[in-house]
Amino acid sequence: MGDRRVNAAVIGVGLLGEQHAAQYVANSKADLVLVHDLNADRARAVGEALGCRWTTDLADVAASDAEIVSIATPDHLHHEAAIRMLEARKHLLVEKPLATKTAEANEIATRSREKGLKVTVNLGNRWNGQFQSIHGAVQDGEIGDPVYAYCRCSDTIWVPTQMLSWAGRSGPQWFLFAHTMDLLRWFLGQEAKDVYAVGSKKILAERGIDAFDAIQAVVNFERTFVTFETSWIIPESWPAIVEFEITMNGSEGRLGFDGIRQGFELSSDKVGKHMFARPSLWSYFKLPDSWWGSLHDLVDAVIEDREPAIPVEDGAAVTAMIEATERSIAEGRKVEIPRA
Numbered sequence: 001m002g003d004r005r006v007n008a009a010v011i012g013v014g015l016l017g018e019q020h021a022a023q024y025v026a027n028s029k030a031d032l033v034l035v036h037d038l039n040a041d042r043a044r045a046v047g048e049a050l051g052c053r054w055t056t057d058l059a060d061v062a063a064s065d066a067e068i069v070s071i072a073t074p075d076h077l078h079h080e081a082a083i084r085m086l087e088a089r090k091h092l093l094v095e096k097p098l099a100t101k102t103a104e105a106n107e108i109a110t111r112s113r114e115k116g117l118k119v120t121v122n123l124g125n126r127w128n129g130q131f132q133s134i135h136g137a138v139q140d141g142e143i144g145d146p147v148y149a150y151c152r153c154s155d156t157i158w159v160p161t162q163m164l165s166w167a168g169r170s171g172p173q174w175f176l177f178a179h180t181m182d183l184l185r186w187f188l189g190q191e192a193k194d195v196y197a198v199g200s201k202k203i204l205a206e207r208g209i210d211a212f213d214a215i216q217a218v219v220n221f222e223r224t225f226v227t228f229e230t231s232w233i234i235p236e237s238w239p240a241i242v243e244f245e246i247t248m249n250g251s252e253g254r255l256g257f258d259g260i261r262q263g264f265e266l267s268s269d270k271v272g273k274h275m276f277a278r279p280s281l282w283s284y285f286k287l288p289d290s291w292w293g294s295l296h297d298l299v300d301a302v303i304e305d306r307e308p309a310i311p312v313e314d315g316a317a318v319t320a321m322i323e324a325t326e327r328s329i330a331e332g333r334k335v336e337i338p339r340a
């Protein structure tokens with residue numbers, strides 16, 4: 001097993017896919033063999049920069065010697081590529097969300113289990129030390145039984161209007177609840193039962209983007225209720241791209257995470273100044289190596305022939321939560337969340 005290596009390919013080498021490709025190059029047990037993008041200039045640029053073959057034809061990826069394929073296309077296109085690659089017997093790392101329909105997410109899970117292929121989702125927050133501390137504290141009962149929680153994760157309006165060309169095919173629910181609903185489900189170790197949500201579409205719609213401006217969703221888990229909030233209209237002058245906040249109250253304690261003021265902050269009595277500088281948008285999107293736990297875990301899982309740390313069913317459960325949230329907004333009532 002010591003010398004076993006795996007070949008990898010990436011489908012969709014935009015902002016995130018290029019970083020997937022670079023992470024395979026950095027992994028001492030993996031070889032990046034091929035990158036794919038519908039945009040030939042993009043595929044060529046990344047392939048040449050990282051020294052691997054490139055293609056615009058998905059059939060080349062299916063026929064390649066890659067054992068693992070990353071899928072980093074826009075949110076609503078994950079399912080199509082995933083099913084095609086499972087047919088070609090590839091193990092998959094799918095960007096979050098696993099899919100944007102519960103039926104599609106369940107199909108990916110079922111097909112991969114039938115074929116004995118490994119599928120995991122790129123949920124780097126599970127490798128963030130702060131979130132691992134929260135998970136440990138909750139699981140160890142340090143706050144007693146969790147009673148209720150609040151979780152807000154939002155982006156500035158720069159994300160839907162300038163960063164994502166496909167924002168109108170997604171929304172803050174797919175882009176951000178995909179992280180936070182996974183995190184809270186993981187912290188609590190409970191399944192989500194039902195959701196009541198409200199949302200508005202006005203400010204982005206006026207800019208020609210068919211996406212929610214903001215959503216608040218109250219999710220009942222088995223023993224804990226959680227309010228999730230997300231927005232894509234935080235002003236650009238806000239000193240970070242993301243605002244992220246969690247509080248959880250239990251029968252014997254409370255915990256919180258404050259990810260609101262991200263950036264460089266200096267307070268100096270010596271020179272009598274206080275300054276705050278946000279990181280450049282570009283450097284923010286070069287995610288740190290520690291973020292890439294799902295990718296490196298999948299390489300190890302294939303080599304060791306074990307289950308990935310994040311099973312495909314976790315991705316399907318979160319898709320079910322988000323789709324039920326959309327239905328609740330549309331129907332103005334509480335909606336049950338189907339079990340993945």
Ligand SMILES: NC(=O)c1ccc[n+]([C@@H]2O[C@H](COP(=O)([O-])OP(=O)(O)OC[C@H]3O[C@@H](n4cnc5c(N)ncnc54)[C@H](O)[C@@H]3O)[C@@H](O)[C@H]2O)c1
Nearest residue numbers: 012013014015016017037038039042072073074075095096
């Ligand atoms: N894990 C995270 O924290 C994180 C952060 C940002 C984005 N993402 C996810 O990564 C995915 C990609 O986001 P992005 O910001 O890189 O978007 P992007 O627009 O920068 O890149 C998408 C790329 O896919 C290509 N593409 C489009 N349709 C395709 C198809 N059918 N086949 C092959 N290539 C295709 C585009 O040409 C583009 O190069 C999304 O699902 C997004 O939600 C995850």
